[in-house]
Amino acid sequence: MNFDILISGAGPAGLCLARALSGHGLRIALVEQQPLAALEQPAFDGREIALTQHSAQLMRQLGLWERIEAFAPNALSPLRDARILNGASPFAMVIGHGLTAHSELGWLVSNHLIRRAAYESVQAAMQANGDITLLAGEAVSRVGSDAQGAQVTLASGAVLDARLLVAADSRFSTTRRAMGIAADMHDFGQTMLVCVMAHEAPHHHAAWEWFDYGQTLALLPMNDDPTTGSHRSSVVLTLPHHAIERLLALEAGVFNQNLARRFAGRLGAMTLASTRHAYPLVAVYPRRMVAQRFACVGDAAVGMHPVTAHGFNFGLLGVEALAQGVLAAHAAGRDMASAEMLERYEQRHRRATRPTYLATQFITGLYTHDSLPARALRDMALRVGERLMPFKRALAASLTA
Numbered sequence: 001m002n003f004d005i006l007i008s009g010a011g012p013a014g015l016c017l018a019r020a021l022s023g024h025g026l027r028i029a030l031v032e033q034q035p036l037a038a039l040e041q042p043a044f045d046g047r048e049i050a051l052t053q054h055s056a057q058l059m060r061q062l063g064l065w066e067r068i069e070a071f072a073p074n075a076l077s078p079l080r081d082a083r084i085l086n087g088a089s090p091f092a093m094v095i096g097h098g099l100t101a102h103s104e105l106g107w108l109v110s111n112h113l114i115r116r117a118a119y120e121s122v123q124a125a126m127q128a129n130g131d132i133t134l135l136a137g138e139a140v141s142r143v144g145s146d147a148q149g150a151q152v153t154l155a156s157g158a159v160l161d162a163r164l165l166v167a168a169d170s171r172f173s174t175t176r177r178a179m180g181i182a183a184d185m186h187d188f189g190q191t192m193l194v195c196v197m198a199h200e201a202p203h204h205h206a207a208w209e210w211f212d213y214g215q216t217l218a219l220l221p222m223n224d225d226p227t228t229g230s231h232r233s234s235v236v237l238t239l240p241h242h243a244i245e246r247l248l249a250l251e252a253g254v255f256n257q258n259l260a261r262r263f264a265g266r267l268g269a270m271t272l273a274s275t276r277h278a279y280p281l282v283a284v285y286p287r288r289m290v291a292q293r294f295a296c297v298g299d300a301a302v303g304m305h306p307v308t309a310h311g312f313n314f315g316l317l318g319v320e321a322l323a324q325g326v327l328a329a330h331a332a333g334r335d336m337a338s339a340e341m342l343e344r345y346e347q348r349h350r351r352a353t354r355p356t357y358l359a360t361q362f363i364t365g366l367y368t369h370d371s372l373p374a375r376a377l378r379d380m381a382l383r384v385g386e387r388l389m390p391f392k393r394a395l396a397a398s399l400t401a
Helices: 012-021 036-040 054-063 066-073 111-129 176-177 243-247 251-261 310-333 341-367 370-385 389-400
Strands: 002-008 028-032 049-054 077-078 082-086 094-098 106-110 132-136 140-145 150-154 159-167 183-199 206-212 215-222 230-241 271-272 277-286 294-296
Touching: 002 012, 002 049, 002 150, 002 183, 012 028, 012 111, 012 310, 036 111, 036 132, 036 176, 036 341, 049 054, 049 111, 049 132, 049 215, 049 310, 054 310, 066 111, 077 215, 077 389, 082 370, 106 111, 106 215, 111 132, 111 294, 159 176, 176 230, 183 243, 183 251, 230 243, 251 271, 277 341, 310 341
Parallel strands: 002 028, 002 159, 028 132, 082 206, 159 294
Antiparallel strands: 049 106, 077 106, 082 094, 140 150, 150 159, 183 230, 183 271, 183 277, 206 215, 215 230
16 A cells, blocks of 8 residues: 555554544555554543643644533643642742733643544545545564655555655654664653542643652643542652552552642542553654665654653644745645655754653753752752743743743
């Protein structure tokens, strides 16, 4: 089978790229090793995704936003402010929406709803344009490329040819690796536990990033439960893996007490309102994002630590940049997978992501080190940052842009 674009991975980034390219006379293939049922009804995975204003606009253009609103009108929660805390101190550096031109810094929505909306948007494009082929339940076995195109062999033995191959198959991308592209990986040696908790005290739609001693806590404000009216938040707790395993095994009532204690009672009583999920913390940045007739998007291009909440936002930026490059070349009758186009994409995406990736590594190192000098330095940094309005405006801009 021959295609113009072959996308390895039908996660949110791969689906969004296919949707962005549809309707322009290109033959697009999506290859995904998960079965079709998993794409049609993605399971709740614990993760709430923080969206910038630009990401929200891209999701509207791709038809995801309206679908999420139709699935669950209460699912899209405004993120108005962000609070950064250190240790046991009640002091917080506050990044408020008043520093921006918007009534909120961004939005929060469950990852599984993004995946479902992206899949349904692709289905609508398939019906309207007939230019997308979805091959679910198929694993990529071998890949290669030359001056004429890319070749992909599936585990089933089928051979696919394309003018451009795109990896969108996770930060540990087997497609990227098969193309001979190395990646720098930073294993933080920790695991994050994510779940939804109901709590007594209101969150006022403010996100928390709490660098406590011996643990890191994040709170992502969700809309109140539409049935009970309870305040809800997505909670992210980062600890060594063995400690997370013990928490996963706790009976719900004991777990509730444990979380309330970890939050120092600042949210009042807390009650588990979802299943619990655990993910290892590993950041990944490939040494190249492109090769001959090949490009990476999504987590395959940048695998972020979640502390700055930029992972999916960077994924959408990559989708936007690559789609614009491909479509501009195609409309002008040029090679849409030329080395020049791919180089421009890589340069654009590196400029957009590399500084934040490196800054995140630095912040995570400073704010998870518990020596006395580090504790004093990070407390001082927060207090100085609270008074530096240009710095706070820059942080607010990074959360909304």
